[in-house]
Amino acid sequence: MAMATSPFLHPIHILEFRRCPFLPLNSQFPPRLHFLPRRFPSSSTIRASSAVLMESDTSTRQDQAKETEIFACPVCYEPLIRKGPPGLNLSAIYRSGFKCRRCNKSYSSKDMFLDLTVTAGLRDYAEVQPVRTELFRSPLVSFLYERGWRQSFNRSGFPGRDEEFKMAQEYFKPAEGGLLVDVSCGSGLFSRKFANSGVYSGVIALDFSENMLRQCYNFIKQDDTLLTSNLALVRADVSRLPFSSGSVDAVHAGAAVHCWPSPSNAIAEITRILRSGGVFVGSTFLRYTSSTPWIIRPLRERILQGYSYLTEEEIEDLCTSCGLTNYSRKIQQSFIMFSAQKP
Numbered sequence: 001m002a003m004a005t006s007p008f009l010h011p012i013h014i015l016e017f018r019r020c021p022f023l024p025l026n027s028q029f030p031p032r033l034h035f036l037p038r039r040f041p042s043s044s045t046i047r048a049s050s051a052v053l054m055e056s057d058t059s060t061r062q063d064q065a066k067e068t069e070i071f072a073c074p075v076c077y078e079p080l081i082r083k084g085p086p087g088l089n090l091s092a093i094y095r096s097g098f099k100c101r102r103c104n105k106s107y108s109s110k111d112m113f114l115d116l117t118v119t120a121g122l123r124d125y126a127e128v129q130p131v132r133t134e135l136f137r138s139p140l141v142s143f144l145y146e147r148g149w150r151q152s153f154n155r156s157g158f159p160g161r162d163e164e165f166k167m168a169q170e171y172f173k174p175a176e177g178g179l180l181v182d183v184s185c186g187s188g189l190f191s192r193k194f195a196n197s198g199v200y201s202g203v204i205a206l207d208f209s210e211n212m213l214r215q216c217y218n219f220i221k222q223d224d225t226l227l228t229s230n231l232a233l234v235r236a237d238v239s240r241l242p243f244s245s246g247s248v249d250a251v252h253a254g255a256a257v258h259c260w261p262s263p264s265n266a267i268a269e270i271t272r273i274l275r276s277g278g279v280f281v282g283s284t285f286l287r288y289t290s291s292t293p294w295i296i297r298p299l300r301e302r303i304l305q306g307y308s309y310l311t312e313e314e315i316e317d318l319c320t321s322c323g324l325t326n327y328s329r330k331i332q333q334s335f336i337m338f339s340a341q342k343p
C-alpha cells in the first residue's frame with residue numbers, strides 16, 4: 001500500500017519535524033512559506049523555487065533561506081513538504097515522503113516513481129481514462145514501446161529519436177541550465193537524453209502510465225550515471241501537473257498531444273507551470289496537413305475520431321490562446337514539432 005511507505009504516517013516523524021533546526025522553539029508549526037521570485041535563466045540549483053521562512057510573531061523578523069520542494073500538491077498546488085534525504089535523484093526521492101500541509105494528503109513512491117496523481121493512495125476509487133491514455137498503461141504496450149512501437153512513427157514522418165532530440169535542444173536554448181519536465185515521457189527515451197546531456201539542472205520524467213514509468217526505470221538502471229543524476233520519475237496527469245505556477249524552465253512533450261484527454265487543459269497547465277521565458281516543445285501526429293488531398297480528409301477525420309489528432313492551425317491556436325508566444329513549428333508528413341514561449 002502506497003501510504004505504508006510514507007514517513008508522515010508515523011508520529012515519530014512529526015516529533016522530528018518539530019525539532020527541525022530551522023525553527024526556534026516558540027515558532028509556529030508548520031512554518032509559513034513565501035516564495036521569492038527567481039531570476040531566469042536558473043542557476044545550477046535543482047530547486048525550482050527558493051523560499052523564505054518567516055517568523056511573523058517575533059519583533060526582530062528572522063528570515064531564513066530554506067529550499068522548498070519543486071513538487072506541488074496536485075489538488076491545491078501548494079508546494080509539498082518533504083521528509084527525507086534532499087536531491088532530485090531516484091534514490092533520494094524514493095526514500096522521501098511528501099505531504100501537503102493544506103490538504104493533509106501524503107504522497108510517496110511506488111516502485112521507483114513518485115505518484116503525484118490526485119488519486120494517489122486511494123483504496124476504493126479507480127479512475128479510467130480515455131482509451132488513448134489507458135492503452136499506454138498496459139504492460140505489453142509499455143514493454144513494446146521502445147522495442148519497435150516508437151520506431152514505427154518514422155513511417156509517418158517522425159525523424160527518429162536522435163534527430164528529434166537535436167531539434168528539441170535547439171528550441172530549448174533559452175531554457176538551458178534550468179529544470180526540464182518531460183511530460184508524457186513514455187519509457188523515457190528523451191528524458192534519458194536530456195538528463196545525459198548535462199544541459200539541465202534537473203530532469204523530471206513524468207507520465208500517467210505506471211508501466212511506462214517502470215520501463216523508464218529499467219532503462220535508467222542500465223546506466224550508472226543516470227541512476228545518480230538529477231533525474232526523477234513522477235506519475236501525474238498532464239491536466240493536473242504537480243508543480244507550482246511559474247516554477248519550470250522547459251516542458252517537453254514528445255509524440256504526446258494526440259494521446260491527451262484534453263489538449264486544451266494540458267497546454268493551459270503547461271503554460272501555468274512555465275516561468276516567464278520558459279519554453280514548451282511538443283511533437284505529435286497531425287490530423288492532416290495542407291498537402292493532404294481534400295478527398296482523404298473526411299476519411300482521416302473518421303478514422304482518428306476519439307483521438308486528439310489536431311491540425312497545425314489548431315495547435316497554434318491552442319498555444320496562443322493560452323498566452324504562449326514565439327510560436328514556431330517544423331512539419332514533415334504527419335509529424336509536427338512545435339515550440340512556444342511563456343512571455
Ligand SMILES: C[S@@+](CC[C@H](N)C(=O)[O-])C[C@H]1O[C@@H](n2cnc3c(N)ncnc32)[C@H](O)[C@@H]1O
Nearest residue numbers: 133136184185186207208209237238254255259
Ligand atoms: C506515444 S507516447 C509518447 C512517449 C514519448 N514521449 C515519445 O516521444 O515517444 C504517449 C504517452 O502519453 C502518456 N499519456 C497519455 N495520457 C496522459 C495523461 N493524461 N497525462 C500524462 N501522460 C499521458 C501515455 O502514457 C504515453 O506514455
